[in-house]
Amino acid sequence: MTLQADIVLCVKDLRKHFKVESPKRAIVRAVDGVSFEVKRGQTFGIVGESGCGKTTVARVVLRLEEPTSGSGIFDGQEIFKLGKSELKPLRRKMQIVFQDPYGSLNPRQTVIDSVKRPMMIHGVTSGGQETERKALELLSIVGLNPDQGSRYPHELSGGQRQRVAVARALSLNPQLIFLDEPTSALDVSVQAQVLNMLRDLQTKFNLTYVFISHNLSLIRFMSHMLAVMYLGKLVEVGPTENIFQTPHHPYTHALLSAIAIPDPGVSKGRPILSGEVPSPINIPAGCAFHPRCPYVTEECKGEVPPLVEIDKRQYSACILRDRRYRLDLYKRLIVPT
Amino acid sequence: MAMASANRNLVLLCKMLRNKSILFGLIVISALALMAVLADRLMPHDPLKIDLEKRLQPPSSEHLLGADSLGRDILSRIILGSRVSLGIALGVVLLSLTVGIILGTFSGYFMGSWLDEAVMRVMDILMVFPGVLLAMVLLGVTGPGFLNLTIAIGVASIAPFTRVVRGAVISVKENMYVEAARAVGESTQSIILRTILPNALAPILTYATLRMGVAVLYASTLSFLGLGIQPPNPEWGIMVSDGREFLRVAPHVSTFPGLVISMAVLGFNILGDGLNDFFNPRVRERRG
Amino acid sequence: MLLEISDLRLVFHTPQGIVHALNGVNLTLEKGKVLGIVGETGCGKSVTGLSIMRLVPCPPGRYVSGEVLFEGNDLLKLPITEIRDLRGREIAMIFQDPMTSLNPVLSAGDQVAEAMQLHQHIGRREAIMKAVELFENVKMPDSQEMTLRYPHQLSGGMQQRVMIAMALSCKPKLLIADEATSALDVTIQAQVLSLMRELKNKTGLTLLLITHDMGVVAEMCDDVAVMYAGSVVESGELSEIFNKPLHPYTRGLLDCIPKPHVKEEKLPTIGGSVIDLINLPSGCAFEPRCAESQDICRKEPPTEALVGRSHRVRCFLNSGN
Numbered sequence: 001m002t003l004q005a006d007i008v009l010c011v012k013d014l015r016k017h018f019k020v021e022s023p024k025r026a027i028v029r030a031v032d033g034v035s036f037e038v039k040r041g042q043t044f045g046i047v048g049e050s051g052c053g054k055t056t057v058a059r060v061v062l063r064l065e066e067p068t069s070g071s072g073i074f075d076g077q078e079i080f081k082l083g084k085s086e087l088k089p090l091r092r093k094m095q096i097v098f099q100d101p102y103g104s105l106n107p108r109q110t111v112i113d114s115v116k117r118p119m120m121i122h123g124v125t126s127g128g129q130e131t132e133r134k135a136l137e138l139l140s141i142v143g144l145n146p147d148q149g150s151r152y153p154h155e156l157s158g159g160q161r162q163r164v165a166v167a168r169a170l171s172l173n174p175q176l177i178f179l180d181e182p183t184s185a186l187d188v189s190v191q192a193q194v195l196n197m198l199r200d201l202q203t204k205f206n207l208t209y210v211f212i213s214h215n216l217s218l219i220r221f222m223s224h225m226l227a228v229m230y231l232g233k234l235v236e237v238g239p240t241e242n243i244f245q246t247p248h249h250p251y252t253h254a255l256l257s258a259i260a261i262p263d264p265g266v267s268k269g270r271p272i273l274s275g276e277v278p279s280p281i282n283i284p285a286g287c288a289f290h291p292r293c294p295y296v297t298e299e300c301k302g303e304v305p306p307l308v309e310i311d312k313r314q315y316s317a318c319i320l321r322d323r324r325y326r327l328d329l330y331k332r333l334i335v336p337t
Numbered sequence: 338m339a340m341a342s343a344n345r346n347l348v349l350l351c352k353m354l355r356n357k358s359i360l361f362g363l364i365v366i367s368a369l370a371l372m373a374v375l376a377d378r379l380m381p382h383d384p385l386k387i388d389l390e391k392r393l394q395p396p397s398s399e400h401l402l403g404a405d406s407l408g409r410d411i412l413s414r415i416i417l418g419s420r421v422s423l424g425i426a427l428g429v430v431l432l433s434l435t436v437g438i439i440l441g442t443f444s445g446y447f448m449g450s451w452l453d454e455a456v457m458r459v460m461d462i463l464m465v466f467p468g469v470l471l472a473m474v475l476l477g478v479t480g481p482g483f484l485n486l487t488i489a490i491g492v493a494s495i496a497p498f499t500r501v502v503r504g505a506v507i508s509v510k511e512n513m514y515v516e517a518a519r520a521v522g523e524s525t526q527s528i529i530l531r532t533i534l535p536n537a538l539a540p541i542l543t544y545a546t547l548r549m550g551v552a553v554l555y556a557s558t559l560s561f562l563g564l565g566i567q568p569p570n571p572e573w574g575i576m577v578s579d580g581r582e583f584l585r586v587a588p589h590v591s592t593f594p595g596l597v598i599s600m601a602v603l604g605f606n607i608l609g610d611g612l613n614d615f616f617n618p619r620v621r622e623r624r625g
Numbered sequence: 626m627l628l629e630i631s632d633l634r635l636v637f638h639t640p641q642g643i644v645h646a647l648n649g650v651n652l653t654l655e656k657g658k659v660l661g662i663v664g665e666t667g668c669g670k671s672v673t674g675l676s677i678m679r680l681v682p683c684p685p686g687r688y689v690s691g692e693v694l695f696e697g698n699d700l701l702k703l704p705i706t707e708i709r710d711l712r713g714r715e716i717a718m719i720f721q722d723p724m725t726s727l728n729p730v731l732s733a734g735d736q737v738a739e740a741m742q743l744h745q746h747i748g749r750r751e752a753i754m755k756a757v758e759l760f761e762n763v764k765m766p767d768s769q770e771m772t773l774r775y776p777h778q779l780s781g782g783m784q785q786r787v788m789i790a791m792a793l794s795c796k797p798k799l800l801i802a803d804e805a806t807s808a809l810d811v812t813i814q815a816q817v818l819s820l821m822r823e824l825k826n827k828t829g830l831t832l833l834l835i836t837h838d839m840g841v842v843a844e845m846c847d848d849v850a851v852m853y854a855g856s857v858v859e860s861g862e863l864s865e866i867f868n869k870p871l872h873p874y875t876r877g878l879l880d881c882i883p884k885p886h887v888k889e890e891k892l893p894t895i896g897g898s899v900i901d902l903i904n905l906p907s908g909c910a911f912e913p914r915c916a917e918s919q920d921i922c923r924k925e926p927p928t929e930a931l932v933g934r935s936h937r938v939r940c941f942l943n944s945g946n
Binding site: 062064087088091092095096098100103104105106107108117118121122152165168172 | 345512513514516517518519520521522523524527531532535536
């Protein structure tokens with residue numbers, strides 16, 4: 001299988017199922033057949049509401065959880081076949097920034113120690129002095145004052161802690177960085193600073209990100225490609241702009257319509273998606289979205305619809321393929337094209 | 338960098354001392370510790386010297402706390418006894434803490450595994466027996482004496498320590514920074530030693546402090562029953578036991594050593610409570 | 626005027642020093658309208674909401690000055706018994722995390738019934754029947770069955786509906802929602818906001834929405850108050866605030882939010898970080914972060930000026946207008 005040189009990660013049919021105690025021997029299909037490709041230098045966004053499995057995808061690819069099945073080619077290697085001892089070199093190339101700035105840094109380690117630690121574990125520098133130098137450099141790259149290095153996490157603000165987390169992720173020059181809701185715990189003004197920084201770093205160092213969020217506005221700002229997840233499956237994948245202009249899958253429509261837009265000129269009346277996300281233990285048959293879908297047909301309750309290309313590089317898992325609409329977010333209208 | 342952590346520890350110490358419980362506890366324990374260390378210099382009389390003429394004498398200018406059934410100076414015996422009691426407390430906690438940390442850490446980190454199940458079932462069995470009873474059984478096998486007493490009480494304290502350590506490890510393990518350490522490539526050993534244990538220290542230390550008080554109590558109880566320290570060595574428990582027959586005529590013989598036992602245990606308990614409150618961020622907030 | 630807050634000042638005495646949580650808050654809320662209080666962490670919006678319900682613990686809090694007039698009565702001066710009577714019956718509040726606000730050992734129906742039994746002096750059976758009716762009003766499917774469920778058996782959206790049902794059970798005049806939808810998924814948030822709007826239109830309820838989300842404000846509110854460092858820096862009608870923001874902080878706040886309906890290249894940011902409420906500067910609290918600050922901004926705190934029909938700003942840049 002030849003792999004284009006500019007594809008960093010290629011995931012095929014990834015599944016992660018959890019067994020639960022109650023109700024009896026039920027299975028939670030947290031990730032149920034997810035496939036996508038991440039191009040170098042770009043940001044791949046994964047959006048979905050709680051329970052859709054987006055964080056689980058990241059954790060499985062990072063091998064923080066073991067996959068139930070599926071394949072993942074990263075930097076030419078089949079990462080799901082690596083043994084435990086081979087994981088360490090993998091960790092060098094794949095990093096993650098977690099959601100919680102208040103919990104992802106060791107409270108007993110100074111900021112600079114947290115940044116130095118990955119380099120020391122993997123022996124990427126020639127010695128203590130170089131490690132120190134690189135760590136200080138990283139701190140200033142993320143916009144922190146070098147003398148904040150000797151501080152402890154609880155002495156820093158949320159935004160500053162996230163910057164430390166980013167510096168730590170960068171310290172090993174990874175090929176891919178997962179950003180799992182990196183700004184949802186931050187104030188909007190701090191969020192803007194951190195997001196700008198992430199984008200600048202991406203341009204400067206040709207970084208590749210997988211950006212996970214439930215916030216569509218952030219996803220539009222950050223990502224080049226977008227995947228929408230619902231109950232463990234991808235329902236729509238494609239270039240972000242295309243999806244925002246002409247979303248195909250009804251769930252994508254619903255997500256986009258539901259956003260509270262910070263502009264009073266936007267029409268308030270719009271179709272609101274009814275119902276709740278079903279429990280991942282009891283995923284509806286056929287298309288998992290069918291109980292809530294305004295366009296549901298009998299066929300939808302039968303087989304699980306596959307992701308099919310409906311337009312240039314835009315894939316959707318809705319069988320009503322011929323339906324073409326244009327979403328006007330401003331007027332909140334779905335207009336047939 | 339070393340200056341930063343030394344400074345930070347100093348600041349922490351000052352904050353701790355502002356807590357009244359910690360302060361009180363530390364004062365009491367320090368007083369007892371000083372007594373133990375400087376015993377030779379503090380004792381007004383030879384604690385072993387028998388003087389039958391002074392039998393059961395109430396407190397006087399010569400014997401500040403009176404004399405016991407063999408005319409020995411109670412004050413001196415209490416002072417020397419502190420060495421025994423605190424020494425046992427220290428030994429017991431060191432022993433059970435070490436074993437407890439090893440077992441509890443593995444048990445907690447590998448929660449749910451066969452190792453965890455095995456360890457916890459063994460601890461469950463140990464905890465069926467009341468601590469004093471367990472120690473008594475062990476002493477019955479080994480015989481009395483300072484070292485045997487320490488080991489017996491130590492073994493009886495392993496189970497509760499293991500559970501506390503396990504609980505602390507499990508709760509620290511929930512934190513994101515442990516996951517972050519894994520994501521960065523830290524080995525399991527490194528995660529346990531560098532990330533989990535330092536952050537689990539607070540509840541473990543608090544519990545260790547409380548256990549020292551318990552150890553003093555156990556030692557006194559067992560010696561009271563004749564199973565621990567043997568006469569003529571002064572030990573607070575034996576001293577209480579000695580004075581049993583004379584409670585009506587010479588209550589001071591049992592009372593003073595009894596009071597000192599209470600004070601020691603109280604000191605450890607209050608220190609432990611203070612540490613518990615100090616490390617619990619929610620309690621700190623409410624008071625502030 | 627249903628609610629009028631004038632010059633409210635609140636401090637907290639903490640071991641680290643005195644925290645100036647509220648520094649002269651002025652707000653008005655007309656009956657039947659929706660007011661949004663918006664700001665970032667530490668601006669005082671939640672504390673303002675709690676003050677209306679007298680839920681701020683005093684000590685360590687202390688109201689230095691100001692009034693909270695509800696239908697003309699100063700809530701800060703009422704005896705605690707009258708406040709307790711007011712809570713739930715005239716003014717109700719719902720919070721961000723319904724899971725922690727609901728009693729885990731009581732069923733949803735019982736909790737709603739409890740409030741009614743307390744304030745309306747009706748029996749349990751009648752209260753449960755009313756609870757079912759309330760659940761229907763908040764669009765809960767299978768309302769009869771839902772009354773039997775316990776909080777942990779309900780999803781976030783359902784829990785929040787239970788909270789709303791509880792809050793509305795005694796037909797209060799004012800509902801305060803403190804980040805009530807921030808923890809909910811996007812589609813569920815849309816449902817709950819739509820529900821709140823419908824309830825407001827049907828019953829003439831007055832809403833006070835406390836949020837950090839400008840989108841929610843734009844959706845729901847008639848009037849907006851922007852808070853920073855314990856005071857209202859700008860307030861006015863929704864269109865005035867969004868289309869003609871005058872205070873640099875308001876402008877910064879509106880600019881730095883990523884907008885889903887336009888493609889942006891870079892997010893404008895507000896420099897610096899949120900102020901320390903213990904060491905407030907002697908001049909304008911926003912001055913250290915303000916790109917347009919002048920000398921006078923450092924020397925004295927600006928006073929509120931009326932600029933337009935109901936548009937107020939606390940900024941020296943606008944006092945000349």
